[in-house]
Amino acid sequence: MTALLSLDAFAVHYRTRSGPLRAVDGATMAVPPGSITGLVGESGCGKSTLARAVMGSLPDVAKVAGGRMMFEGQDITHLPERARRHLRWRRMAFVPQTAMNALDPVQRLLGHFFEVLQGRGGLSRPVARARAAELFGLVGLNPDRLADYPHQFSGGMRQRASIALALALDPALVIADEPVTALDVIVQRQVLDVLLALQARLNLSVVLVTHDMAVVAYTCDRVAVMYAGQIVESGSVRAVLEAPLHPYSMGLTHAFPDLQGSEAALVPIEGAPPSLLNPPPGCRFAPRCPFAQERCRTVPPPLVAQNGHAVACWRADEAVALRGLAAEPATWAAMALV
């Protein structure tokens, strides 16, 4: 099964006064068709930049600095803007982080749909209107409210509307960037349920960018864990969540409550991700890793895949033992003293 989207040592750098900031620095991952892939990591680790790079709408100061991006068998790494524009929304769509500002405040919802369906999809006005109503229905919104302005919607409704908007032109891939982060837990579930249902029904591929392991656990088939601009572990959700190979993944699984709100103690990962202007020479997680050794600090570990489960850690062989230690809060707390 060839991947719908695949990244190979993909890098995006920001131009700053103090030199290039390596927001994404050698990310390798693959998104199979018809699946939901979670892209998980702390804030500032480059997941949003990666998501935007896929959409081909990086800010002016950012540029692709290396690697390769394939989409539907086509190398789109350096695709000219015209061709890129052709793909957008028709083949790949985007559900933004905070739907409040993502919708033009002075345009009615219907206007947003018209813009896409008429302007990009070439539908006639009546057809577009019908399609908009249908899409609203799909995400569980009353089509009557198409005439409303964005601010008249609640957060959850806005997010549903954004999903509907993303599906407007039947894309193969939907990138959802923290789609539920700003919502409360109950609404989060509702919105995720909508997403899940639609994914199944339309056989979509979804990349779900989130910092919340619980969301990944609830929705995703596959997951890629990102740290300091790199993918450190990827694989099926079951494999990565139940048997994480990378200490960072281990830490993450303990750092979040699940959506059911289990009572297990939460263990924070001490410290902050390294500066991407000047990343550490070896494993980037080494400074925060309770299991780091000399080699970890000097030589970057390669991403090695086994049975579809890839990890970049020198001590991946010892994962079973380390998992045990990682479950102890004391292991992580000790790092706070260093």
Added chain:
Amino acid sequence: MRRLLLDRLGHLAFVLWAVASLSFLLFRLAPGDPTLNFLSPTFTEETRAVLLRSFGLDRPLWEQYGLYLLNLLRGDLGMSFLQGRPVLSLLAEALPNTIVLTVVSLGAAYAFGIVAGAFLAFRRGGAVEAVAIPAALATRSAPEFWLGMLLLTGLAFQTGWFPTGGALSPGMPAGTLGSRLVSADFWWHLALPALTLALYLQGLPLLLMRATMLEVLSDEFITMARMKGLSRWSIVMRHAARNALLPVATAFALGLGASIGGNVVVETVFGWPGIGRVLVEAVQSADYPLAQGAFVMIAAALVLMNTVADLAYAMLDPRVSVGARR
């Protein structure tokens, strides 16, 4: 919306009353009296007494005030001391000229400012900006009469391309506003004063447009529009400009009100027969009813446009109007 409207109208009435009263106080408590205009070797104390009585200035102040408010409500601004005609009819002659001058120059200034401001927002940080912004600021910083005289000297006195003043060529029938508006002669006379004002006024819309445009362009929905594969043109026109225009439109309404009184200087330089000049002439010659009438009318225009600006904002920005409906 209706409640907002009612609220604004009530507010409007209050401000109008306050401004009218202030202007009454201002004019009546000032030293000097209008009989001073009539000084001639044949002027006597009796002459003065007769004149004072004829102007109604021999009555107690509160009585004059009451009468003034009552007349104002009836739209009666009294008789000009010096022109022998009702103030209202004199103002009715002058006001259209001022409105045309204001609307044309403000329109030109905003049309230019919006386009140039939007352009500068795109070309942020470039060499164009380093030249254009100081240039826009400089024209806004120049005293209008100075600018006007430079233009007059260059484009009228020396070259004769434009007339030296007035609104119509000598002997052209004054006509109605409508007939003026279709007369080429009128527009030819309008050109220089309007250009002077426009040069003075363009700075604000330009900078405002640029600033709001920059702000809007950084909004998430602009990024989203790009992701939707919309063309740059459509992004600018449908999203950025529409949002950025909100404050600019409000500023336009405010500017309209402020300019009606602010044209005084330009009207004097170009001999434009507008309401600003009526005010200055009347003030200088102590023609109280005329000066007061002109002042109240200018103030009313200002207050009215302030209210219009409020309402315009509410109407243009769905967030405000819907909020008010609830």
Added chain:
Amino acid sequence: MPCWTRGCPSVRGASAVFRLLRNEPFAAVGGLIYAVVALVALLAPLIAPYNPREILRTGRRVARYMPVSAEYWLGTTSSGRDVLSQVIYGTRAALLVGLTAAVAVVAIGTVLGLLSGYLGGWVDKAVTRGADVVLGLPFLPSMLVVAALTRPGTAVIIGSVALLLWPNTARVIRAQVLSLRERAWVDAARMTGCSSTRIMFVHILPQVLPLAALYGSVAIGWAILAEASASFLGFGDPETVSWGVMLQEAYANQALSRGAWNWFTPPGVAIVLMVMAGFLISRGSEKLLFPKLAEQ
């Protein structure tokens, strides 16, 4: 009083100003213009070749319309006064009118904005109403009427600018105060027993001053332009040596027809530069105050 002074972010002010000067060429140019003007004003008697009011003579006749020469660097006026000396002394009037008016606008606007924003209630209502009424008074016409009916001159111009322009400042300050008073450190100050007056003037005031100063720097420009306009219409104070009065004299005496560009141009350029300096500074600091723009 311990209160919360350290917790307030106002300490950032000084370094921000420094950064501004380095990173903001516009604001730096504006500041430079102000500095030069202030210096010239201070040293006027030393730099000016003549007394600006002195009627210079050549023999018995008045030295009218002398062209640019080594003796008169910018020539003389129709009444035989040295143009350069007048331009130099004009800096004093510009600073007097500009700064006094700006300080007055900022003071009135800030105090009323503070009171109305912090105290709310009837104070707020009264101030907002008052502001609305004042905003309903047309600026130039009101100033002209007051000048014509009282005594024309600098005081009336300064007074008019102060009395007519405060509402803009007050409105902005009020909005700012409304948001500041909800901040945690204000609550904290209130709980540690600070009085309302102290909270307003010791804690909130420093927070809103940069914003007020922004309006002040624009008011400097307004005051100078207002002085020029009033002088032009004959309501200025011809005894003071100011650029506005100079322009008015040049206009009234038809300097342009005389070809006396050396007389008509310098005061106009001086006004443009001075007013522009205010705009430049306020444009520069806009980034300080609206960091959202600065991120671009």
Added chain:
Amino acid sequence: MRPVLLTTLLTTLLSTLAAPAGWAQPAGDPVRALTLLTLPQALSPQEYAAAELVAQSWKELGLTVTVRPLPSQQFNQVVWYERNRWDATTWTMVGRPERSDPDELTYNLFVSANAANGYDFVNYVNPEYDRLAQAQREELDQARRQTLMRQAQELINHDQPYGFMVHPKSLVAFNRTVWDEKTTVQQAGLGIRNFWTWIGLTPKGAQKDIIVNSTTVPTNISPLNIPGAQGSWATELIWDRFMRIGPDGLPQPWAAESVTRPTATTVELTLRDGMKWHDGSPVTIEDAVFSLQAPGIGDKSPMYKPFVANIQQVEATGLRTLRITLKRPDAAFLVSSLSKLNLAPKKVWQPILDDLATKPQTAESIMEPKPLGSGPYRVVSIVLNEQIVLEANPDHWSKPKAGRWIMRIMPNIEAALGALRTGELNFLTDYTGDPVLLRQLGKSNPAIDVSDSLDIGFKFVGYNQRRPPFDDVKFRQALSAAMDRETLAADAWGDAAVPANSWVSPALTFWAVPDILNKLPGKDLEGARRLLKEAGYVLVNGKLHYPAGVKETTPVYQ
């Protein structure tokens, strides 16, 4: 030169000696800082410049003098109603055709009866002058009246209640490619800007409109109102008068075919035949009688009332004749009344006056929608701040050669000059700007003809004799002598003025005292110093002090 130098040396020496010792010549209090009121530069750059030069001269005498310009309204307020408050002020008397007879000014300016509230605002009081002024008014013999008038001028020369500055020249210009310059008419004391030019001016080509300018807005154009100098140019054209001041400065019959004075107190008029109002209806003898009576009805025409105050009775004596009976003999009646009163239609103004009888307003405040007269031009339109358009009245016995007469209101004098250049104006009538520029234009542009003529009006500094030391004749003489009139005329008025020392313009050769300038007491700055010294004033450290024993009790003008 020598003796002058010597005196200077002596005076300075004396004063420096006197100063530290204090006993050489005993001195009174220092004279307070004096204030010279004037109009703002914006309104009158020449007058303002003159005030500064006068102040500079006075400073040479050891006085402290401040020039204080006031906006016109406040200026009038202070001078007129706060007569105890100010020290000295500049002032202007404008020239009008009716002032070709000096009676009006002679009487009103200096007669003591006018000191309290009237035009003698400087408070000049001299019974001998009062006698002369009254005598000339009642003297019908021109030669004897001339003597009286000259005596009055000599007296004023001695007393110097005013420091006369200059008689301005009125500077006008016209486009000689449009107008035949031979058809302009010079009028004594007015120049070519006069009624006779407006009806005689003949176009050379297709442009038949006389386009003149005014820098100020004329007030209400009405037969019962005096609308300022500029407005009067229009009123003269719209309404006929019984008599007109001719180019020679003497009254000549106009609407009246003949005017006779059978006795000292009666005047008989015969109205011209076939006169019509602009609406085509005939001008009747009732209209004529009404026009002589109307200003005296009630208090409705305060401006014109003084001109009919001496009329006892008016009666129609035939279809075209009427007789006026005066209360007292009045030498100037033909000039100041018959040449001034407008012939107004009774059918229009009787109802207006009747209506006003119960109202506070005066007739001056009424303007007809379209003013109706019988004059050589009729009204087309009047727009405030824009223009007054008149057109030739084809039915008039003295039909103008021009087509229309248009007055443009142009506050910007520079623009007026530009408009003359571009042809937007073809007759520059109101030029308050720099005379040099207009003369230059006349030289460089062959189409522009510039002409100047001596005005009947004059500019002066009034000394407020209520306030010491202005009550002292010697002090006033000294101030007047110190003014350098040549420099004033040259530098303040740009040579468009001649030095003055009387209210009677040298243009009125019959009335003026020849060589009155040379009779000025003291003559110059040196003379001024001498006069002060004679009167006991002392210089201490360069500051002028009162004579010994005199205290300064008058407050400084605030």
